[in-house]
Amino acid sequence: MKNPRNFAAASLIALAAALGATPFVISAAHADALLTGTITSTAGEKMGGVTVSAKAERSPITTSVFTDEAGNYYFPPLPNGKYRVWAQALTYQAANGNAELHKTTRRDFVLQPIKNQEDWIRQLPGDELLAALPGDTPEDYRMKTQVRKNCTGCHSASYPLQHRFDEEGWNKILDLMKHVNVLGVYFGPDHKATPNIEFHQKELAAYLARARGPGESSIEVQAAPAPVR
Amino acid sequence: MKRSAWIALMLLAGASQGGFAAEDHLNEQQKLGRRLFEQSCGVCHTRPTLVAGMYGPELSKESSGGREDVMRVIISNGTPRMPGFKYTFNSDQIAAIAAYMKTMPPGAQDLPTARTPTKAATPAQ
Numbered sequence: 001m002k003n004p005r006n007f008a009a010a011s012l013i014a015l016a017a018a019l020g021a022t023p024f025v026i027s028a029a030h031a032d033a034l035l036t037g038t039i040t041s042t043a044g045e046k047m048g049g050v051t052v053s054a055k056a057e058r059s060p061i062t063t064s065v066f067t068d069e070a071g072n073y074y075f076p077p078l079p080n081g082k083y084r085v086w087a088q089a090l091t092y093q094a095a096n097g098n099a100e101l102h103k104t105t106r107r108d109f110v111l112q113p114i115k116n117q118e119d120w121i122r123q124l125p126g127d128e129l130l131a132a133l134p135g136d137t138p139e140d141y142r143m144k145t146q147v148r149k150n151c152t153g154c155h156s157a158s159y160p161l162q163h164r165f166d167e168e169g170w171n172k173i174l175d176l177m178k179h180v181n182v183l184g185v186y187f188g189p190d191h192k193a194t195p196n197i198e199f200h201q202k203e204l205a206a207y208l209a210r211a212r213g214p215g216e217s218s219i220e221v222q223a224a225p226a227p228v229r
Numbered sequence: 230m231k232r233s234a235w236i237a238l239m240l241l242a243g244a245s246q247g248g249f250a251a252e253d254h255l256n257e258q259q260k261l262g263r264r265l266f267e268q269s270c271g272v273c274h275t276r277p278t279l280v281a282g283m284y285g286p287e288l289s290k291e292s293s294g295g296r297e298d299v300m301r302v303i304i305s306n307g308t309p310r311m312p313g314f315k316y317t318f319n320s321d322q323i324a325a326i327a328a329y330m331k332t333m334p335p336g337a338q339d340l341p342t343a344r345t346p347t348k349a350a351t352p353a354q
């Protein structure tokens with residue numbers, strides 16, 4: 001490709017081919033379909049602050065909006081096409097649906113509250129789950145502080161606390177974590193263990209097993225952080 | 230011009246197909262297993278970086294002698310270094326992890342081998 005003109009011509013052909021090979025790029029030009037709807041709870045209440053998302057088939061892009069105080073949501077104009085639509089709010093099960101957009105379309109959703117506490121706990125964000133750990137006695141408060149200091153510097157509290165282990169199981173987890181750095185790299189058993197975890201390991205394992213173990217959980221889940229109604 | 234344009238077209242055709250070529254052949258149970266594996270098992274059984282060591286052994290369809298029933302028992306009850314997951318996952322979820330493991334080829338966690346630098350072509354005289 002010695003001649004610059006040849007290079008320019010080849011680039012133009014390549015660009016045209018690229019546009020032709022990705023149909024959704026072309027269809028994005030027709031962005032005149034509106035998607036709207038209302039979110040209510042099973043009790044019939046309009047739910048504000050609910051996240052509603054839409055993703056077109058074969059597109060990597062998800063667009064999300066929030067419902068207003070009256071429980072209504074309005075997407076900006078979206079390209080025509082088939083969409084997966086879903087609504088989600090804390091303490092509620094996600095609701096899923098589909099929409100084929102070529103004109104203004106309504107999709108209403110009714111959200112069902114989560115009744116199973118285990119599912120609820122696993123849905124909580126890390127800060128909510130950390131706050132729910134027991135800390136009323138001096139011993140529990142000390143262990144809760146240890147969880148915050150030793151665990152949440154590298155990952156959310158909801159990562160380890162999604163699991164349930166007995167005391168022996170939590171001990172095995174701590175055996176690993178005291179030899180892991182902030183990047184998750186394991187240094188081997190000869191590496192000097194993190195002193196803070198090593199010192200509190202036995203108490204910490206027992207505390208975690210009471211909170212997230214086989215028996216009744218000591219976690220005190222507060223009132224549902226439900227969206228504004 | 231003609232030759233260069235055809236080369237550009239072929240390259241682009243390959244690139245645009247590549248984006249849609251990654252088809253997923255896992256069934257629903259295996260997909261669930263993959264999600265749970267990545268969420269809970271990967272921390273010990275996959276490398277956090279390309280060259281970092283792992284805490285646990287590499288897992289594949291050949292683990293536990295290739296026996297899915299043994300995989301389920303180990304996931305449930307653990308090993309001397311691994312906690313059992315029977316309080317975290319129900320039996321269907323544990324079966325899904327084992328089913329996904331049976332799709333995992335061995336050697337996926339092998340360290341990348343150093344490449345021998347190729348000698349640059351001698352320019353034509």
